[in-house]
Amino acid sequence: MTLHEHDVIVVGAGGAGLRAAIAAHEEGADVAMVTKLHPVRSHTGAAEGGINAALREGDSWEDHAYDTMKGSDYLGDAPAVETLCQDSPEETIQLEHWGMAFSREEDGRVSQRPFGGLSFPRTTYAGAETGHHLLHTMYEQVVKRGIQVYDEQYVMELAVTDHGDPEDRVCHGCIGYDIKTGNLNGFVANTGVVIATGGPGQLYAHTTNAVAQTGDGQAMAYRAGAPLQDMEFVQFHPTTLPSTGVLISEGVRGEGGILYNSEGERFMFEHGYANNDGELASRDVVARAEVTEVNEGRGYENDAVHLDMRHLGEERITDRLENIIHLATDFEGVDPLEEPMPVKPGQHYAMGGIETDENGATCIEGLYAAGECACVSVHGSNRLGGNALPELIVFGARAGRHAASGEPASSQIETGPSARTETSNVDAPVELGRVGADAVTDGGTLLDATPNEVVDHTLEQERERVETLMETDGINHADVRSDLQETMTENVNVFRNEAGLKQALEDIRACRERYQDVGVSDPSRTFNTDLMQTIETRNLIDQAEVLTLGALARTEFRGAHWRESHQERKDEEWLKHTMVAWNGGDPELYYTDVILEGEEKEYEPKVRSY
Amino acid sequence: MSTHVSESESEADAATDQQDRPAAQQRRVEKKRERHEQRERASDSSETEGQTILLKVFRYDPEVEDKREPRFDDFHVPFKKGMTVLDALIYSRDHYDSSLTFRHSCRQAICGSDALFINGSQRLGCQTQIDDLDQPVRVEPLPHQEVVKDLVVDMEDFYEGMDAVEPYFQEENLPSDLEEQRQDRANREKIKMSTRCIWCGACMSSCNIAAGDNYLGPAAINKAYRFVMDEREGEAIEQQRLETIEEEQGVWRCQTQFSCTNVCPKDIPLTEHIQELKREAVKNNLKFW
Numbered sequence: 072m073t074l075h076e077h078d079v080i081v082v083g084a085g086g087a088g089l090r091a092a093i094a095a096h097e098e099g100a101d102v103a104m105v106t107k108l109h110p111v112r113s114h115t116g117a118a119e120g121g122i123n124a125a126l127r128e129g130d131s132w133e134d135h136a137y138d139t140m141k142g143s144d145y146l147g148d149a150p151a152v153e154t155l156c157q158d159s160p161e162e163t164i165q166l167e168h169w170g171m172a173f174s175r176e177e178d179g180r181v182s183q184r185p186f187g188g189l190s191f192p193r194t195t196y197a198g199a200e201t202g203h204h205l206l207h208t209m210y211e212q213v214v215k216r217g218i219q220v221y222d223e224q225y226v227m228e229l230a231v232t233d234h235g236d237p238e239d240r241v242c243h244g245c246i247g248y249d250i251k252t253g254n255l256n257g258f259v260a261n262t263g264v265v266i267a268t269g270g271p272g273q274l275y276a277h278t279t280n281a282v283a284q285t286g287d288g289q290a291m292a293y294r295a296g297a298p299l300q301d302m303e304f305v306q307f308h309p310t311t312l313p314s315t316g317v318l319i320s321e322g323v324r325g326e327g328g329i330l331y332n333s334e335g336e337r338f339m340f341e342h343g344y345a346n347n348d349g350e351l352a353s354r355d356v357v358a359r360a361e362v363t364e365v366n367e368g369r370g371y372e373n374d375a376v377h378l379d380m381r382h383l384g385e386e387r388i389t390d391r392l393e394n395i396i397h398l399a400t401d402f403e404g405v406d407p408l409e410e411p412m413p414v415k416p417g418q419h420y421a422m423g424g425i426e427t428d429e430n431g432a433t434c435i436e437g438l439y440a441a442g443e444c445a446c447v448s449v450h451g452s453n454r455l456g457g458n459a460l461p462e463l464i465v466f467g468a469r470a471g472r473h474a475a476s477g478e479p480a481s482s483q484i485e486t487g488p489s490a491r492t493e494t495s496n497v498d499a500p501v502e503l504g505r506v507g508a509d510a511v512t513d514g515g516t517l518l519d520a521t522p523n524e525v526v527d528h529t530l531e532q533e534r535e536r537v538e539t540l541m542e543t544d545g546i547n548h549a550d551v552r553s554d555l556q557e558t559m560t561e562n563v564n565v566f567r568n569e570a571g572l573k574q575a576l577e578d579i580r581a582c583r584e585r586y587q588d589v590g591v592s593d594p595s596r597t598f599n600t601d602l603m604q605t606i607e608t609r610n611l612i613d614q615a616e617v618l619t620l621g622a623l624a625r626t627e628f629r630g631a632h633w634r635e636s637h638q639e640r641k642d643e644e645w646l647k648h649t650m651v652a653w654n655g656g657d658p659e660l661y662y663t664d665v666i667l668e669g670e671e672k673e674y675e676p677k678v679r680s681y
Numbered sequence: 682m683s684t685h686v687s688e689s690e691s692e693a694d695a696a697t698d699q700q701d702r703p704a705a706q707q708r709r710v711e712k713k714r715e716r717h718e719q720r721e722r723a724s725d726s727s728e729t730e731g732q733t734i735l736l737k738v739f740r741y742d743p744e745v746e747d748k749r750e751p752r753f754d755d756f757h758v759p760f761k762k763g764m765t766v767l768d769a770l771i772y773s774r775d776h777y778d779s780s781l782t783f784r785h786s787c788r789q790a791i792c793g794s795d796a797l798f799i800n801g802s803q804r805l806g807c808q809t810q811i812d813d814l815d816q817p818v819r820v821e822p823l824p825h826q827e828v829v830k831d832l833v834v835d836m837e838d839f840y841e842g843m844d845a846v847e848p849y850f851q852e853e854n855l856p857s858d859l860e861e862q863r864q865d866r867a868n869r870e871k872i873k874m875s876t877r878c879i880w881c882g883a884c885m886s887s888c889n890i891a892a893g894d895n896y897l898g899p900a901a902i903n904k905a906y907r908f909v910m911d912e913r914e915g916e917a918i919e920q921q922r923l924e925t926i927e928e929e930q931g932v933w934r935c936q937t938q939f940s941c942t943n944v945c946p947k948d949i950p951l952t953e954h955i956q957e958l959k960r961e962a963v964k965n966n967l968k969f970w
Contacts, residue, residue, distance in 0.1 A: 111880050112792040160859055167861040170850025172876045179863030203791055211849035281786040314763040317789045401808050549775040593780030595744045598830040601779040
């Protein structure tokens with residue numbers, strides 16, 4: 072039994088985690104990163120498009136904030152959105168000062184390009200592999216600072232006191248499973264734990280996300296008592312390759328790529344989906360347009376439409392989008408210099424996540440979250456392209472700094488059950504939550520325990536969980552996971568209706584019950600990925616339930632969430648954040664207010680047209 | 682901005698870049714032709730669609746009694762068009778044997794987790810189409826690295842090599858918080874290929890010298906190249922970097938066999954980069970002579 076003690080523990084080592092670790096280190100904290108992948112394997116590396124930052128004459132953070140708020144369909148919180156837009160220029164230039172290889176203009180300054188939903192070409196980029204450069208640049212800085220990285224160490228659960236009210240709880244650390252050796256390790260955090268574990272893309276069968284994107288952080292924070300916010304808002308990227316889900320960057324459309332249906336029509340204009348912005352309308356608009364075209368019989372095989380960039384010319388494509396040539400060739404067998412690429416919508420991004428304030432703090436003392444796993448909320452019901460990377464660096468840095476300080480800071484965004492303004496009375500068709508009581512932070516025995524005792528207690532609990540899974544001669548988790556992905560893909564996709572969402576909740580329930588019979592058949596303690604993935608699948612089940620419950624309750628159309636019988640935005644009834652709390656195994660759905668009041672102005676909800 | 686090259690040499694570099702682009706294009710066309718021929722061959726020899734392919738996978742686990750002696754297991758996987766070696770491994774694990782162990786994550790050749798030894802050469806599992814391979818498909822862990830379990834190798838040596846070249850940007854003289862350093866487009870183009878490295882370790886595994894000797898290896902030297910050639914880093918640090926790569930484990934160990942360049946899944950001209958650094962080092966030594 073080993074306990075590792077540090078000031079700040081960062082869980083996950085993608086963009087947000089790396090930035091948090093650097094920021095905490097700069098505050099003088101002893102920082103350690105605990106991550107299931109080596110940092111350079113993180114999925115931030117797959118981000119292609121770029122970083123929105125108001126850097127140039129004629130642009131301003133206010134314009135960026137306006138675009139972001141409109142893109143969010145007015146479900147973003149103004150203090151979060153304005154922080155993002157104010158801090159992004161400095162954070163972006165910080166990356167350049169750390170040597171990031173941005174694409175350049177003739178005068179040697181960093182290049183920017185147009186992206187969907189933006190009123191100014193403010194997407195700063197490095198070819199069509201911006202995330203790769205961002206990830207490696209920040210990892211270099213972590214190496215430079217000598218920050219300790221426990222890699223291939225899978226964090227299974229948070230160590231939190233078990234006060235009845237989550238707002239009274241304190242997070243003292245987490246439990247890691249050392250994948251290489253099979254040892255369980257306790258990590259004690261003196262001042263704060265930052266969760267930066269990315270999104271839950273593996274909820275869906277067709278996703279741009281990596282296999283590692285199982286949303287472990289959300290699930291752990293949720294069971295520890297931090298609510299999950301706005302989880303029903305899932306971004307389906309309009310241009311992914313049909314065979315694999317590999318992403319074709321929005322940069323292709325930003326540079327002038329055109330979408331065609333099988334009748335050769337430029338449908339974004341010709342069928343009136345977005346008469347002004349066409350292909351560069353917001354992602355949810357383009358994704359629904361594509362599915363509509365396919366449903367109405369104007370698609371190509373594999374439910375695809377065509378994305379054509381040949382007219383841009385080889386020189387421009389090679390200069391700005393070379394990576395796209397490789398992706399289309401390697402993963403779809405199509406040479407985009409010679410023919411159009413087949414594309415279809417694929418799960419891409421979770422707007423929702425762990426409820427945090429603008430400092431990255433959750434309602435649990437000492438627990439912070441940043442990046443895709445968090446919901447600050449800057450993206451509201453729909454994220455604009457080029458806004459994910461600035462979120463990582465802006466809120467990663469803030470979370471890291473605050474975690475290092477060890478003191479709760481004041482904020483405009485309120486968190487936790489006390490921010491509740493309304494309780495839901497949605498009628499779920501099945502019981503939710505519980506079944507196996509594993510990993511619930513109830514009990515009331517640790518109220519006055521020392522941090523080490525809290526971590527030790529959780530370590531013991533997790534040891535039992537591992538032993539049980541190892542000893543059970545049960546079914547393979549992969550069967551449960553694939554059933555879960557199937558129902559999410561079928562029923563909780565771009566187009567949603569009540570019957571489908573209820574069906575999904577029933578299927579998710581069945582998965583939760585079947586999960587009781589799961590066992591790990593690999594008997595080894597060495598690199599037991601079977602065990603790790605079995606635990607991940609449990610995390611996916613918790614999140615699928617939260618997501619679908621929120622989607623069933625929300626009877627309106629806003630951003631990425633569309634309902635068949637409710638095809639309009641209903642501000643009077645639904646201008647509010649969805650919150651689901653684990654509540655000791657008895658999930659509870661409630662709502663909180665959206666903050667539209669900015670520093671100097673109020674963001675008045677308008678019709679979102681492009 | 683670094684001042685290590687004269688005006689005329691900068692122009693020469695820019696001119697080379699112009700020639701490089703067609704060369705990169707040439708490589709791409711060449712690769713495509715090879716793949717096309719291979720597919721033709723494969724479809725002649727067997728109608729793979731609707732068929733089952735045979736995967737022979739290396740197995741080893743020091744902790745499990747019947748896996749202590751390394752062996753190969755056969756997996757029969759139903760073929761689907763577009764199936765990659767990684768897809769076939771995932772299928773085998775999820776349907777036949779959940780203890781089959783391999784690293785993988787992004788499925789799109791950017792995380793660098795799944796470099797494997799496939800039919801005798803180092804390739805990424807996710808980037809290798811089953812259609813492009815002769816059957817049966819033999820999948821082994823990367824050679825020259827210690828096997829942890831099945832297809833998983835110990836990467837510590839690789840990471841240590843990377844750390845040894847001080848793999849981070851070092852420039853103290855920076856503009857104000859909101860202003861970027863200027864970088865010439867040609868200079869960005871110059872370092873572009875070197876920045877594509879995904880740390881997969883294929884190059885290191887393919888290199889005979891790295892196998893036997895204490896050698897930094899192609900990826901680490903390429904990382905050094907990325908900074909040496911970046912005009913944003915100053916002269917003093919460049920001097921220091923050139924000294925590092927000239928040390929005993931450095932560039933002079935390379936015997937220009939091109940094995941690293943041949944296996945690099947990101948088409949980085951590793952051998953050329955190493956040769957270029959040798960030239961820089963010589964020029965640098967002459968300067969102080």
